[in-house]
Amino acid sequence: MKKQIQRQLRVYRYVFYKETLVDPREHFWSFVGAFVGIFCIAFIQSFSLPQLENVFLIGSFGASSVLVYGLIASPLAQPRNLIGGHVVSALVGVTVAQLLPDIIWLTAPLAVALSIVAMQITRTLHPPGGATAMIAVTGGTKVASLGYWYVLSPVLSGVLILFVVALIFNNITPKRHYPAKGSRLRRSKWRYLRRRR
Numbered sequence: 001m002k003k004q005i006q007r008q009l010r011v012y013r014y015v016f017y018k019e020t021l022v023d024p025r026e027h028f029w030s031f032v033g034a035f036v037g038i039f040c041i042a043f044i045q046s047f048s049l050p051q052l053e054n055v056f057l058i059g060s061f062g063a064s065s066v067l068v069y070g071l072i073a074s075p076l077a078q079p080r081n082l083i084g085g086h087v088v089s090a091l092v093g094v095t096v097a098q099l100l101p102d103i104i105w106l107t108a109p110l111a112v113a114l115s116i117v118a119m120q121i122t123r124t125l126h127p128p129g130g131a132t133a134m135i136a137v138t139g140g141t142k143v144a145s146l147g148y149w150y151v152l153s154p155v156l157s158g159v160l161i162l163f164v165v166a167l168i169f170n171n172i173t174p175k176r177h178y179p180a181k182g183s184r185l186r187r188s189k190w191r192y193l194r195r196r197r
Helices: 002-020 024-048 060-070 079-099 104-121 128-138 140-146 149-169 184-196
Strands: none
Touching: 024 060, 024 149, 060 079, 060 128, 060 149, 079 104, 079 128, 079 149, 104 128, 128 140, 140 149
């Protein structure tokens, strides 16, 4: 029994070590991508809005940056999930905010729960999408006054900025590939290129 426990501990130690072992170059490119992506959104916002109205820089973009620049091979970080998850969740959040009275203990959990189901149905599951839906109902008067424009800007415009920056910085080195090698987007690109030959 003791040998079996010791063996299991060695396996856990090895797995934990391998999971946390990341090349410092990966840290560098994750940092650069996240910095540039959020910088672009904040920079555009600084020209569009007064300093106190940070509508374009919603919190869920920070969480998306972790996935899109730090865990680029994750199925939850792929373009369909990144863009679709935020847009679907924003639509759900705004709809809940429009249809229900402003009762936070009802609208916030309903927006998050419905956005999860909507993302599952559309196969666009992206964890920060839940935050996007919740911001639509808890964002205050600035977000509420946007209505369905919230879906286009800040959500869609911000997500497209994150996506374009991810395409650039996650493909600079031969070790990083975004979208992931096995993703639908990459497979369809190769099929298209083969047909053209």
